Amino acid sequence: MDTGVSVVGSGQVSGTPDILRVTFGVEQVAPDVAAAVATVGERTDAVIAALRAQGVEESQLGTSSVNVFQEYREPGSDAAYRASHTVLVETKDLTGFGALLNAAVDAVGNSLALHGLQFDIEDKSELLVQARELAFQQAKTKAAHLAGLAGFSLGSVTAISENHGHAPLGLESRRLSASKAYDSAINIVPDDQNVVVSLQVHFAWA
Template sequence: MDTGVSVVGSGQVGAAPDVLRMRLSVEHDAADVSAAVAKVAERTDAAIAALRGQGVEASAIETSAVNVFRDYTEPGAPIRYRASHALTVTTKDLSGFGRLLTAAVGAAGNSLGLDNLQFDIEDKSELLTRARELAFQQARTKAAELAALAGYSLGSVSSISETYGAVPIRAFEASAKRTPGMAINISPGEHTVEVSLEVHFSWA
């Protein structure tokens, strides 16, 4: 068994986000399943056209879910069917959220819902490099302290394993159907990348 000490170091680096992602959904229920599907398709196309009209590229609008199901009703009530189409819209215009939401609501009406809103950083490579450096420095400091307490000298690194997570400080959930025509003020805040390293040092 290799002798030495294993420690975990962590490093966090924050930066302003440069990407905004919002998840919009279009829903409709009807007595006939084909009618529900047709109406959702019509209003989804209208919402996409409105977003494209606001300068959103076609490649930045992605279907994230499509559902068609029999809606729950009380026993004896007429059968209803619900269809939905969820879109993930990505933009680098962080101040354009209100304009995009207004355009989508205007096109899809009360069928539109805002399910999620999240800020992100498109390229995290530099942040990850800096976080790794901080994590390793912390791990080495811990290991040196433990080695001194045990009466050993710290040797070379024999293994390293890494985990990391990207944590947006601000994420939102809302519903455009509950706030028709209402301006929603949002703040990007800061996006944090965290790296944890488990490092094993041998004794000198």
């Protein structure tokens, strides 16, 4: 059995976001699959064209999911099929959410859904370095305290395991209608984003 002490230390640092990700969904219910798929395809093209007109580059657009399924209906009801296409937009214009949203709503009206809005940090490498240093220092302080309580002195580090995470700011999915489009001048102000590193460190006895 290894001798020594294992502890967990955590470090958290904050950074200013520089990326906005918006996930739009286009949905349609129709009596048959072909009609649902065709309508969603046409309306997705309309949304993409509207976003491109707002200055979104092709490289900033991407499909995140496509679904087609039969909806549950009460026995005796006519069959219905739902098709959906989810489009992810990534931009560095953190203030452009309202304009993008209004353009998409104007393009397809009630067929549009907003699945999420998220601010993020593109390069977290320096934040991870800082969080890692804080985590290790906390682990070492804990280990030294425990060693002192047990009547030992700390020796060398024999093992380290790392986990890290990031909690971006997001908004939940919701349905939208043309009559309830957001003001294009809406002011979205993201909070600082947190980067957290957790280290499990094993110290041998001196």
